[in-house]
C-alpha cells in the first residue's frame with residue numbers, strides 16, 4: 066500500500082513561454098512591489114544587455130542589482146547580498162540566473178527576516194540541526210527567472226556552502242518557495258551549452274531518483290515519468306540546435322515536472338547526496354555531479370529496484386534495456402563528462418568523499434541501503 070504526505074508550496078504562479086521582461090512587470094504590479102532587488106548571474110549582467118533591458122522595463126521599481134554570487138552559494142556572498150538588499154530597502158527579490166543565485170536569494174530572505182549579518186550567524190537558520198530553529202518567516206519574498214534547468218526555483222529549500230567546513234548546508238522554510246516562476250526560453254539562449262545540458266541531467270536525476278526511491282508514490286511518479294520523457298527528447302534537440310525554442314521550453318517544463326517527487330516528499334538517493342560533496346568540497350559544477358554519478362548509482366542499486374529502473378529506461382524511449390546503460394549513453398551523447406576523473410576528482414579523495422556523503426540527507430535514504438562509507442566507496446569506484 067502507498068503511504069506518504071504531499072506538502073504543497075507557497076507558489077502563486079508559473080508563467081511559461083512569455084518574455085521575462087514583460088511577465089516580470091506584470092508580476093511586480095500584481096504583488097504591489099515598488100522596490101524590487103535584482104539578484105542575477107554575473108555573466109548575464111556583464112556580457113549581455115538582457116538585465117539592462119529588464120531594469121529599464123522595471124524603471125523606478127528596480128531598487129538595485131547584485132551580480133556577484135559564486136557557484137554553490139557560499140555564505141559570505143549571501144551576507145554581502147543581504148546587506149545590499151537591506152540597504153536598498155527591498156520589498157521583493159527577483160532572481161535571474163542559475164541555481165546558485167536562486168538559492169542565494171532564498172538565503173537572503175531568511176537573513177533579512179532573522180537579522181543575520183555575519184556568515185557564522187547562518188548557523189542560526191540552518192535546517193535540521195536538532196530542534197527546529199525558531200525562524201522568523203520571510204516577508205521579502207522572491208520571483209525566480211531561471212536560466213538553467215536544475216529546478217531549484219520549484220523548491221522551498223536552499224543549499225548554502227559553509228566555506229570553513231566545505232559542506233553544503235540546507236536552509237528550509239515553506240515561504241522560500243518563490244511567489245512566481247517565469248520560464249522564458251528566449252532568455253535561456255545565453256546560457257552556455259555545457260551548463261544547460263548538465264543542469265538538464267540534474268533534472269533527469271531528480272526524475273530518476275524520484276522514480277527509484279523506496280518512498281515513490283503515484284503522484285510523484287506521474288510527474289517524474291512525464292518530465293523524464295520530455296527531457297530525454299528535448300535535451301538532444303537543444304544540443305542539435307541551440308536556437309530550438311520549442312525544445313528549450315520542453316526542457317524547462319520537463320524540469321518543472323522533475324521536481325514533482327521532491328516537492329511531494331520523495332527523498333533523493335546517492336547520486337544527489339554524493340553530488341553535494343563533489344560540489345561543495347571539490348567545486349564540481351552541480352549538473353556535472355549528476356552526469357558522473359547517476360549511471361553508477363543505478364548500477365549499484367539495480368539488485369533492489371530493477372522493476373523501477375525498467376520504467377526509467379522505458380520513459381527514455383528504451384524499453385527492455387538496462388537503465389544505467391541508457392543513462393550512460395544519453396549523457397555521453399550530450400558530450401557531458403561521465404567519470405570522476407574527467408571532473409578532476411581522483412581515487413585519493415574517495416575515502417573523504419565517502420565519509421562526507423554519509424552526512425548528507427540523501428545517501429542514508431538511497432533505495433539500496435548504504436550502511437557506511439565502504440559502500441559509498443564502491444559506488445565511487447564504479448564512477449572512477
Ligand SMILES: NC(=O)c1ccc[n+]([C@@H]2O[C@H](COP(=O)([O-])OP(=O)(O)OC[C@H]3O[C@@H](n4cnc5c(N)ncnc54)[C@H](O)[C@@H]3O)[C@@H](O)[C@H]2O)c1
Nearest residue numbers: 106136137163164165212213215217220222224255256351
Ligand atoms: N534548492 C534546490 O532544490 C536546488 C535544486 C537544484 C540546484 N540547486 C543549487 O543550485 C546550484 C547549482 O546551480 P546551477 O547548476 O543552475 O548553476 P549555477 O547557478 O551554479 O551557475 C554555474 C555558473 O555558470 C555561470 N553562468 C554563466 N552564464 C550563465 C547564464 N546565462 N545563466 C546562469 N548562469 C550562468 C554562473 O554565474 C555560475 O558561475 C547548486 O548550489 C545547487 O545546490 C538547488
Ligand SMILES: O=C(O)CCC(=O)CC(=O)O
Nearest residue numbers: 215220222267327333337
Ligand atoms: O529540496 C531539497 O531538500 C533539496 C533539493 C535537492 O537536493 C536538489 C538539488 O540539489 O539538485
